Amino acid sequence: MTRVALIAHDEKKPDIIDLVREYEDLLATFDLVGTGTTGKRITEETDLDVERKQSGPLGGDTQIGAEVADDALDGIVFLRDPLTAQPHEPDISALLRICDVHDVPLATTRTGAEYLLDGLALDADFDLDP
Template identity: 55%
Template sequence: MNIALIAHDKKKNDLIQFALAYKGILGKHKLYATGTTGLKVTEATGLEIHRFQSGPLGGDQEIGACIANNAMDMVIFFRDPLTAQPHEPDVSALIRLCDVYAVPLATNMGTAEILIHGLERGDLKWRAIVNDKEIDDDYGKE
């Protein structure tokens, strides 16, 4: 599965901790991230991550384009709801696209943990079936 990792500045450390805790699961999938977030997660975890532009420079839109083109299966986006973001319209558009294309989206640690455990169990295989992608029979097994 293709998984996007995004975090606002004040939430980057939370995402790093999440990625460290679930490195074994995340490492079985193709990871994508906005620029700075991807760099910091890679440095902390050693996970291979394709990096798009920084969020304010278009990274959110690049991930949105992947969603619209059926190339993203899950988005983990640790948002900072207490700090105004200069690119808030891009953030809103990304969330809207997840809803339009039925892409599972976590915007906080609690939801991200539910999604990651579901991913490990194979609960998200429906993405491959619905979207006519090749299904790995060992998906979610250790």
């Protein structure tokens, strides 16, 4: 089964919820993992189940990076706030590096996330048309 990680900085959490709602039918066919707060918000605001790791400041992004190293993830959506990210929020540098090493796609913008999810839908032979 396709496995995707979902992460968002605080200011981008509404954006990831909007993205997840738009792609909910597709994401329902995937195994989802997320950092603590992002995963909690997604499960509270949609009908999706998300395996929750620790929150970002407690190492959730590192736990997700370990899944990349273990070849257990097919892609990551990390909607980050490049302008007002807080010191307690996860840093993308280590996650980006491990994704590059293991050739796992990582999207940091809404448009990039849409391309990533559309590509995974093609791999999963999922019909995106309603």
